[in-house]
Amino acid sequence: MEKFMDRDFLLSTKTARELFHGTAEGMPIIDYHCHLSPREIAEDRKFTSITEVWLGGDHYKWRLMRAAGVTEELVTGSAPDREKFRAFARVMPQLIGSPVYHWSHLELQRGFGIYEPLTPGTADSIYTRANQVLRRTSARGLMRQFNVRAVCTTDDPADELCWHEQIAGDPDMEIRVLPAFRPDNAVNIEKPGFGEYIKRLGLRVGRVLQTAQDVASALTERIEDFARAGCLCADHGLDSMMYAPPEPAAANAAFGAAMAGAPIDPAQADAYRTLLLLACAKKYVELGWVMQIHFGALRDVNKPMLRSLGRDVGGDAINSSSGTERLGLLLNAIEEGPGLPKLILYSLNPNDNAAIASIMGTFQGGGVPGKLQLGSAWWFNDSRPGMRAQLTELAANGVFGQFVGMLTDSRSFLSYPRHEYFRRVLCELIGEWVESGQYPDDRPGLEKLVSDLSYNNTRNYFGF
Numbered sequence: 325m326e327k328f329m330d331r332d333f334l335l336s337t338k339t340a341r342e343l344f345h346g347t348a349e350g351m352p353i354i355d356y357h358c359h360l361s362p363r364e365i366a367e368d369r370k371f372t373s374i375t376e377v378w379l380g381g382d383h384y385k386w387r388l389m390r391a392a393g394v395t396e397e398l399v400t401g402s403a404p405d406r407e408k409f410r411a412f413a414r415v416m417p418q419l420i421g422s423p424v425y426h427w428s429h430l431e432l433q434r435g436f437g438i439y440e441p442l443t444p445g446t447a448d449s450i451y452t453r454a455n456q457v458l459r460r461t462s463a464r465g466l467m468r469q470f471n472v473r474a475v476c477t478t479d480d481p482a483d484e485l486c487w488h489e490q491i492a493g494d495p496d497m498e499i500r501v502l503p504a505f506r507p508d509n510a511v512n513i514e515k516p517g518f519g520e521y522i523k524r525l526g527l528r529v530g531r532v533l534q535t536a537q538d539v540a541s542a543l544t545e546r547i548e549d550f551a552r553a554g555c556l557c558a559d560h561g562l563d564s565m566m567y568a569p570p571e572p573a574a575a576n577a578a579f580g581a582a583m584a585g586a587p588i589d590p591a592q593a594d595a596y597r598t599l600l601l602l603a604c605a606k607k608y609v610e611l612g613w614v615m616q617i618h619f620g621a622l623r624d625v626n627k628p629m630l631r632s633l634g635r636d637v638g639g640d641a642i643n644s645s646s647g648t649e650r651l652g653l654l655l656n657a658i659e660e661g662p663g664l665p666k667l668i669l670y671s672l673n674p675n676d677n678a679a680i681a682s683i684m685g686t687f688q689g690g691g692v693p694g695k696l697q698l699g700s701a702w703w704f705n706d707s708r709p710g711m712r713a714q715l716t717e718l719a720a721n722g723v724f725g726q727f728v729g730m731l732t733d734s735r736s737f738l739s740y741p742r743h744e745y746f747r748r749v750l751c752e753l754i755g756e757w758v759e760s761g762q763y764p765d766d767r768p769g770l771e772k773l774v775s776d777l778s779y780n781n782t783r784n785y786f787g788f
Contacts, residue, residue: 328441329429334708334748339765340755347771348747351778352473353740356786357504357559357616357731362477362487364737365501366494369463374454375405377466378431379412381735383638384424389415390638400633406451413447423707423745430741434470463737467499470740474500474788476557481507481546482521482528485553492554500788505550505558505613507543511600512562513582513593522583536575536596540603547607556786557614558604565619565647565671567654568594575599598657606662614786615665618702620646620672642704646673652683659687666692666785668728670699677714681721694726694785703733706742711749728785729777747778 326332335341361369371377379385389399389412397403398411419425432438436454440446461469479485483503491501509521526533529542547558568574574595581588608615622643624630629639648671658664664687669680677698684696698718701710718724730746732739751774757763758770782788 329426329433329439333426334752335755336752337755337759339758339770340751343754343770343774344748344751347774348751348778349744350471351747351775352471353743354473354779354782354786354788355475355732355740355743356557356614356728356782357478357733358475358739359478359733359735360475360737361735362479362491362501362503364463365467365497366487366490367463368465371458371462372455373405373409374436374451374458375409377458377736377738378428379408381636383636385412385428387638388419388422388424392418396633400637406448409451410444410447413442413450414444416442417444426708426745427739427742430744431738434741434744435466435738464497464499466737467740472499472740473783474502476502476504476555476786478506478559479503479550480509481505481543481550482509482525485549488553500554502554502556503550505547505555506561507546507558507600507604508561510539510543511560511597513578513596514588519583519585536579536599537572539579540600543600543604544607547604547611547613551611551613555613556788557616558608559616559618560601560604561621562597562617562619563621563623564643564645565617565650565654566594566597567650567657568592568598570599570602570657571595572599598654601654602658602661605658605665608665609662612787613665614668616668616670616699618670618672618699619643620648620670620676621703642672644673644675646671646676648673648676648679648683651680652686655683655687664695666695666697668697668699670702672703672705674701674705674710674713677717678721681717685722694723694728694781697726697728697785698722700728700730700746706733706746708745708749711746712753715750715753725773725776726781727777728782729779743778747774750774750777 332341335344386399392415394411394415398408416425428442432442432450436457438450438453442450485503488501488503491497510525522533522539525542529545533539533542568591574592578588578592578596605615620643622641624635624639625641626639629637655664669684671680681698684698687696701714718727730743732742754770758765
């Protein structure tokens with residue numbers, strides 16, 4: 325019997341163990357998509373308790389706590405931190421097979437040197453010891469502890485970017501913290517508050533935005549501002565993949581209806597979104613940025629939860645009608661227009677991986693290694709089975725060695741062990757292929773492959 329989450333956790337073969345401990349384990353981290361607060365990094369936030377840094381903003385844990393019968397007061401409410409931690413500890417023993425169980429214990433091990441399982445019986449001791457460690461560190465301290473070289477936060481076009489400017493000008497901050505351009509509020513025209521947001525974006529660029537073309541121009545201007553702040557990538561979140569011919573008349577009809585608070589024709593809304601995506605892609609090509617598209621999320625399913633708690637609290641799900649069949653139409657429109665930038669594609673529906681891999685394969689080329697990427701297993705899929713499925717699909721339908729690897733997609737400074745979790749799964753899979761005779765035991769080649777997939781490909785693809 326293997327020991328609980330010991331140094332060889334998930335490493336079931338000799339090859340896997342040697343590749344992980346000899347290569348992957350010591351590689352630095354580039355977290356190219358996260359939701360960390362640049363203000364907290366700029367101010368080097370100190371955390372008062374493990375509850376604050378571990379459970380605050382973590383909808384993965386919140387969903388599980390609710391499912392186990394924990395009341396909302398102990399999840400997102402005003403209950404004392406120790407009581408919230410005890411509530412999560414009561415849930416933990418029930419999470420056999422859950423990636424959250426594995427992530428949480430890796431975070432305790434790597435962040436606090438705590439190796440026993442979190443249970444109701446150990447909760448108070450672990451809470452006290454973790455808080456003692458937190459008193460000696462900070463947001464930046466945790467990033468250094470996990471060997472982080474660079475992160476890309478998620479920033480709105482209307483954001484001021486002042487915290488990024490403060491970080492960039494700080495001589496004591498050696499970790500690169502770059503903005504990532506996230507224009508969802510301008511693109512997703514049917515969302516509540518769209519009209520107010522467009523006014524805010526107009527204030528940022530100093531003019532009233534009256535047409536779809538005005539919005540495209542404002543986004544292009546802000547992309548240039550982001551580039552001056554060091555930005556290397558953009559991220560677009562679509563509920564489902566869409567495409568409509570980007571006719572200006574249709575796009576402006578949708579824009580006018582949205583600004584007036586009137587019903588929006590779905591085809592016209594897609595024309596508006598397509599027009600903006602093409603305008604953004606053109607600028608990304610010019611600047612050499614990486615474009616990311618996340619789609620397939622069914623947002624805010626629980627409306628009472630949305631009204632009482634707001635967004636991003638665990639009220640989203642997988643969209644089985646993710647629209648992957650329209651991906652080829654959108655990619656073709658971009659290719660025929662400005663040409664495709666480097667592009668990473670993610671669907672929250674794991675059944676889309678083969679289709680995405682086959683579609684993006686038709687647009688590879690131009691001498692750019694791995695120009696189009698099948699993004700890492702995302703959100704509900706970043707478990708061991710989900711990661712193995714994504715990696716296996718990529719190997720079957722793409723160039724495995726060009727993959728840009730893992731991200732956290734997290735709001736927590738303790739989430740970096742998710743990179744370790746991915747690297748263990750990666751080495752486990754490669755080890756199985758080698759030891760079953762499906763790939764030669766070329767140790768220098770395997771070590772290069774693992775180091776590329778853990779770090780080098782990300783650094784080179786984004787241009788860090």
